[in-house]
Amino acid sequence: MRITDVIDEAEGIRSFRLQAENGGELPPFTPGAHINIRLGAGLVRQYSLAGDSADNGTYRVAVLREDQGRGGSKAIHAVVAGDTLGISTPRNNFPLAGFEASFHLLIAGGIGITPMLSMIAELERRKAEWLLHYCTRSRERTAFREELQPLVEAGKVVLHHDGGDPAKGLDIAALLAEYQPGHHVYVCGPKGMMQIAKAAVGAWPPHCVHFEHFAATELTSEDAAWDKKPFKIKIARTGQVVNVPARVGAVDALRNAGYEIETSCLEGYCGTCITRYTEGDPVHRDTVLSAADRKSYVMLCRARSRSRMLVIDI
Ligand code: FES
CATH class of the missing domain: 3.10.20.30 (Beta-grasp domain)
Structure with a gap:
């Protein structure tokens, strides 16, 4: 795959567009899917596809640079337009519910916004009822702000900035305290957010709750x-x-x-x-x-x- 565009989306976050080296069609994906990207020397990382699944010529991923991480984010941040990378075919562990869902509640934390972008494109196409809560530390660390602005104005995306103190951000426990039939919730974000959400969905039937982890959880x-x-x-x-x-x-x-x-x-x-x-x-x-x-x-x-x-x- 050839990298065609590298864009700074927010403080520490870059997006990358990838196309087949021969310019051909790419394997289709469904919203919520991810690909493995080979970054050399045995380094393989998973990134959610953040583009529209109806676009069969381009994949888009976005990556938060983590200086204390295991090296994958630093390696991909060093990539420039024109470079080539090996990837896997898309795989989806975080699919959208079908038309049986009457409402889709999306909760993204930080770089957890990426799978939500492909979901939003699909939900808009379906004319489905949905709402996204997008939680970040600050405006400067909010990726895809311009792209989301029309949806913010339409009341479909609600931004929350907590300044680094989750207690000042979205009250996820309160938001998920009650379940309404037909509703599905999707959560992707850092470990702390996932733990709070998991603890809060007791009233929800398991098949209506969808989590996407991008790091391992600690074993009990x-x-x-x-x-x-x-x-x-x-x-x-x-x-x-x-x-x-x-x-x-x-x-x-x-x-x-x-x-x-x-x-x-x-x-x-x-x-x-x-x-x-x-x-x-x-x-x-x-x-x-x-x-x-x-x-x-x-x-x-x-x-x-x-x-x-x-x-x-x-
Ligand atoms: S290798 Fe990732 S789930 Fe087993």
Whole structure:
């Protein structure tokens, strides 16, 4: 993919437009999808697509530069127009509900605005009822301000600046305290915001609540303790049994046994390592799968097993 435009969108935030090197059509995506971008030397990062899914010639991502981060944001901020980058096809762990939803409530924190932009384009096309609360530290750190201004004026986007003190920002707990039938809520933002939102949606049916994480959540001590328990994985196709020792990940154990497992974040939030299982009782420690998905799928990079054996389909 060739980078065609690099735009400073706000303090520390840059957007990048990507097109196929041959100028051809790109694989389609649905709002809320992300791509993996390879940034060299084994560095792969996930970025939500922030463009309109109806545009099949361009992808747009936006990235907050994090000087204390693990290096991905600094690497992509060094990219200039004309450079080329390798990417994956889009994957969506954060899809919009369909026409059964009567209202879509979007809550974005900081760079969590990116998937919301593709959602807004689609919701406008559908003539759906929606409202976005966009929370940032300050006006200067609010990306896509000009693009969103007409929607701010139309009352569909509400900006909140907290000056760095979440107590002065949007009261998410109050906003989500009550559920109204037909409403769906979508939340993407920093860890603190996600925790508050998760704690606040008790009244909402799980299928009406949609979260997109862009970092791993910390494991509870109970979840972390499963690392000490070894288990076995059986490959349904071959019958081969692979031992997963204590403190060794399932992905490493399978790779050591010669199986190729595609991974990206290795922390249970990108969806790349999704695997079907047919027997066993996995300990799910990801933030991707819904309760229904967990009956048949497991995110191998973070999972352990309650049962002695997990039978997987790879
Ligand atoms: S590699 Fe990202 S969820 Fe497993």
